[in-house]
Amino acid sequence: MALHCLSSSSSCLSLSQRLKSLSISCGSNSAHARPQPLKSLAFSTNVVVTALPKAGMSMRAVEKGSPRRGLSVVCEATTKKADSAAKRARQAEKRRIYNKSKKSEMKTRMKKVFEALDELKKKAEAQAEELLPVEKLVAEAYSAIDKAVKAGSLHRNTGARRKSRLARRKKTVEIHHGWYTPSPAA
Numbered sequence: 001m002a003l004h005c006l007s008s009s010s011s012c013l014s015l016s017q018r019l020k021s022l023s024i025s026c027g028s029n030s031a032h033a034r035p036q037p038l039k040s041l042a043f044s045t046n047v048v049v050t051a052l053p054k055a056g057m058s059m060r061a062v063e064k065g066s067p068r069r070g071l072s073v074v075c076e077a078t079t080k081k082a083d084s085a086a087k088r089a090r091q092a093e094k095r096r097i098y099n100k101s102k103k104s105e106m107k108t109r110m111k112k113v114f115e116a117l118d119e120l121k122k123k124a125e126a127q128a129e130e131l132l133p134v135e136k137l138v139a140e141a142y143s144a145i146d147k148a149v150k151a152g153s154l155h156r157n158t159g160a161r162r163k164s165r166l167a168r169r170k171k172t173v174e175i176h177h178g179w180y181t182p183s184p185a186a
Helices: 010-018 045-051 083-122 128-151 156-177
Strands: 055-063 071-079
Touching: 083 128, 083 156, 128 156
Parallel strands: none
Antiparallel strands: 055 071
């Protein structure tokens, strides 16, 4: 029986060179005996590590050609992820977690501002002094947005749009209560 690699890749060619001493036999030793089909074929992991140290390998028996020709062994070599790709995956996961925390903080701060502004807008007789804690929340939200932009978690235009959204919402509450009157457009 011979070891056949049906793939034209260099790994299978190097495999056949490294495994020259490997011999598999079926049936009796007489020259005229008909070869017996092989039920199962298994290789130890030592052969895989010796032949292809940076690849996994699976082998399967395939009946090919005439019955006299016998059984062919097909090897399939699959390469593992390269070390640089594994490192990139680890770095990407670290960045994803870091960016997620920055965005989460920013969204939480914005939500607090929107909730405080909604409560203030619903109050019938609100005073202008009640806007001071909301302004502090707005400042914290601005800071969180700026930090996310600086860290690269958020595009600068997106950050500007979110800050603008906060300012517009605050201005509508001020206009609603009469604390601010917009100047007429010229």
